[in-house]
Amino acid sequence: MTDDIFAVDGRVIGSRALATRRKLLDATAKLLAEQGILDLRVVDISREIKTSPATFYHYFNDVNEAILELASEATEDEKPLVDHLKPGWTEADGLRRAGEFVEAYMTFWDTHHAVLRVRNLKAEEGDRHFRKVRTEANLLLMDALQDMIRDGVAAGRLPKTLDPFTTAAAVVAMCERLLGYQPEMAKRGSNKSTIRDTLATLIFGIITGHV
Amino acid sequence: MTDDIFAVDGRVIGSRALATRRKLLDATAKLLAEQGILDLRVVDISREIKTSPATFYHYFNDVNEAILELASEATEDEKPLVDHLKPGWTEADGLRRAGEFVEAYMTFWDTHHAVLRVRNLKAEEGDRHFRKVRTEANLLLMDALQDMIRDGVAAGRLPKTLDPFTTAAAVVAMCERLLGYQPEMAKRGSNKSTIRDTLATLIFGIITGHV
DNA sequence: GTTCGATTCTGACTGGCCGTCAGATTGACC
DNA sequence: GGTCAATCTGACGGCCAGTCAGAATCGAAC
Numbered sequence: 001m002t003d004d005i006f007a008v009d010g011r012v013i014g015s016r017a018l019a020t021r022r023k024l025l026d027a028t029a030k031l032l033a034e035q036g037i038l039d040l041r042v043v044d045i046s047r048e049i050k051t052s053p054a055t056f057y058h059y060f061n062d063v064n065e066a067i068l069e070l071a072s073e074a075t076e077d078e079k080p081l082v083d084h085l086k087p088g089w090t091e092a093d094g095l096r097r098a099g100e101f102v103e104a105y106m107t108f109w110d111t112h113h114a115v116l117r118v119r120n121l122k123a124e125e126g127d128r129h130f131r132k133v134r135t136e137a138n139l140l141l142m143d144a145l146q147d148m149i150r151d152g153v154a155a156g157r158l159p160k161t162l163d164p165f166t167t168a169a170a171v172v173a174m175c176e177r178l179l180g181y182q183p184e185m186a187k188r189g190s191n192k193s194t195i196r197d198t199l200a201t202l203i204f205g206i207i208t209g210h211v
Numbered sequence: 212m213t214d215d216i217f218a219v220d221g222r223v224i225g226s227r228a229l230a231t232r233r234k235l236l237d238a239t240a241k242l243l244a245e246q247g248i249l250d251l252r253v254v255d256i257s258r259e260i261k262t263s264p265a266t267f268y269h270y271f272n273d274v275n276e277a278i279l280e281l282a283s284e285a286t287e288d289e290k291p292l293v294d295h296l297k298p299g300w301t302e303a304d305g306l307r308r309a310g311e312f313v314e315a316y317m318t319f320w321d322t323h324h325a326v327l328r329v330r331n332l333k334a335e336e337g338d339r340h341f342r343k344v345r346t347e348a349n350l351l352l353m354d355a356l357q358d359m360i361r362d363g364v365a366a367g368r369l370p371k372t373l374d375p376f377t378t379a380a381a382v383v384a385m386c387e388r389l390l391g392y393q394p395e396m397a398k399r400g401s402n403k404s405t406i407r408d409t410l411a412t413l414i415f416g417i418i419t420g421h422v
Numbered sequence: 423g424t425t426c427g428a429t430t431c432t433g434a435c436t437g438g439c440c441g442t443c444a445g446a447t448t449g450a451c452c
Numbered sequence: 453g454g455t456c457a458a459t460c461t462g463a464c465g466g467c468c469a470g471t472c473a474g475a476a477t478c479g480a481a482c
Contacts (some may be wrong), residue, residue: 007430016478017430036336038248043468052432057470113335121332124324124391125247135395159412159422166401166409170389177384178377180335184346190377198377201370206413209422211370218459227449228459254439263461268441 007058021059023049025073028066033114037067037121064122068129071119074112075137081105085144087151091210098207099200102175106196109179117180142168148207157209171203218269232270234260236284239277244325248278248332275333279340282330285323286348292316296355298362302421309418310411313386317407320390328391353379359418368420382414 004012005021013021027048031040042063046053060066084101109116122130145168152158178199185195205211215223216232224232238259242251253274257264271277295312320327333341356379363369389410396406416422 011429014429014478020430037332038336041468042470053469054432054434054471055430058431062470117332117335120391121248121328123395124328125249126394131395138392159416161408161412163401163405163409165399166389166396166405167413169392169396169401170385170410170413173388173392174381174385177388178381180331181349181380181384183337184334184342185377185380188376190374190380194374194377197372198374199381201372202378202381202417205370205416211420222458225458231459252439253441264440265442265461265463266459269460273441 008061009058013059017059020049020051020055024051024056024059025066025070028063029070029115032067032070032118036114037118064127064129067115067118067122068133070112070115071130071133071137074108074115074119075133075140077108077111078137078140081108082140082144085141085148087148089148089204089208091208094208094210095200095204098204099196102196102199102203105175106179106192109176113179116176120176138169138172141172145171145207152207152209155209167206171206174202175199219272220269224270228270231260231262231266235262235267235270236277236281239274240281240326243278243281243329247325248329275338275340278326278329278333279344281323281326282341282344282348285319285326285330286344286351288319288322289348289351292319293351293355296352296359298359300359300415300419302419305419305421306411306415309415310407313407313410313414316386317390317403320387324390327387331387349380349383352383356382356418363418363420366420378417382417385413386410 005018007013007017024045027045028040031044031048035044040063042053042056045063045066046056056066060069081101081104084097084104089097119130119134123134142165146164149158149162149164149167153160153162153164178195182192182195216229218224218228235256238256239251242255242259246255251274253264253267256274256277257267267277271280292312292315295308295315300308330341330345334345353376357375360369360373360375360378364371364373364375389406393403393406
């Protein structure tokens with residue numbers, strides 16, 4: 001296995017080029033967050049780091065390729081979240097643990113939401129590469145959640161009609177999408193800590209069957 | 212209140228123009244579903260109905276405006292869904308009712324998912340108009356859900372730490388996003404009816420507090 | 423410190439889409 | 453079949469995507 005990074009012509013690149021590539025990725029992330037995917041132009045990304053569009057195309061075939069890379073990086077940041085999802089949540093400590101998970105998830109989301117939005121859009125529009133990245137990221141959490149849910153079903157705390165895999169997906173779905181509503185919910189009195197506590201209560205209930 | 216429809220120059224349009232506008236909207240929806248927002252070109256929309264781009268710009272200032280209109284139309288189709296969300300779900304019939312709601316929601320989603328995806332993206336990227344349309348659509352369901360949840364909290368079936376508004380939002384979030392995962396979940400054995408049943412069980416539990 | 427090959431970067435170009443406008447076409451009504 | 457308002461479009465300037473040949477830079481070797 002190699003960690004080498006390649007230019008579009010297939011060559012391994014050196015440290016100067018690596019720095020340029022990194023700056024391009026950072027600029028892409030920055031402009032994506034500021035302007036959104038629909039107004040993201042390669043010219044702007046290049047200008048942002050005072051280079052020419054040709055340089056961008058030296059490292060990426062198109063903007064999607066750069067965003068795909070950013071999405072992979074986001075997946076790395078998502079990995080530590082599974083530490084919060086080990087079986088054994090009890091009625092006594094489960095709610096606190098759920099809260100810790102949600103807190104961590106919210107931080108992750110805040111850091112990467114602009115990229116994750118595009119990842120999800122492209123995945124849902126059928127792009128193979130973005131689907132792969134998203135599925136891999138989601139399975140990280142879903143596998144852990146599934147185990148916990150299976151425990152709950154086996155112990156009779158959860159109804160047998162709950163499919164563990166689908167339920168795990170529903171939990172991830174709820175986290176992802178609810179955070180997307182945040183800005184609008186704020187206008188109606190639902191602040192960050194309300195969202196955190198409610199999400200935690202729901203996840204605790206869904207996973208353990210306790211209320 | 213007027214239902215008149217205007218061209219971009221502000222004039223009310225007649226029946227011929229109305230038909231052209233309708234064809235443009237339909238072509239926009241079709242291409243959006245086929246190619247996704249990022250590859251959607253006004254030239255293609257015009258070609259689709261064998262007219263020129265100038266005609267498109269006669270009715271819409273840009274593609275967003277057409278999609279915004281499609282999103283409003285989707286909201287109309289969402290209204291009947293609230294009929295499924297009247298308080299009074301019992302332990303005996305609640306699961307069936309939840310299933311009927313989910314079934315109806317899935318049909319709605321199937322019809323409009325391409326437009327809803329873009330609506331959500333633009334809303335999350337901060338576009339004022341798309342936010343408005345999305346908030347209005349979501350509040351339809353959320354107001355109804357909120358009432359049911361409040362009942363559950365008041366009756367002591369649901370924990371007091373559950374904020375009714377946020378919980379309602381979480382339910383909508385779960386529905387929306389989970390359906391977006393459908394194609395990928397299918398590969399892992401979670402078919403449409405599994406998704407429906409699991410979602411119904413979850414919603415029934417969250418709303419009524421019954422298991 | 424000079425040379426030279428490899429690496430990295432970019433100016434300049436083609437082609438395509440956006441959005442506009444002046445004017446052509448259409449059709450409803452007389 | 454003439455008139456006029458409503459509707460449609462050809463053609464254009466401007467901007468961005470993506471390419472390529474070659475310029476600039478680096479660093480290893482002497």
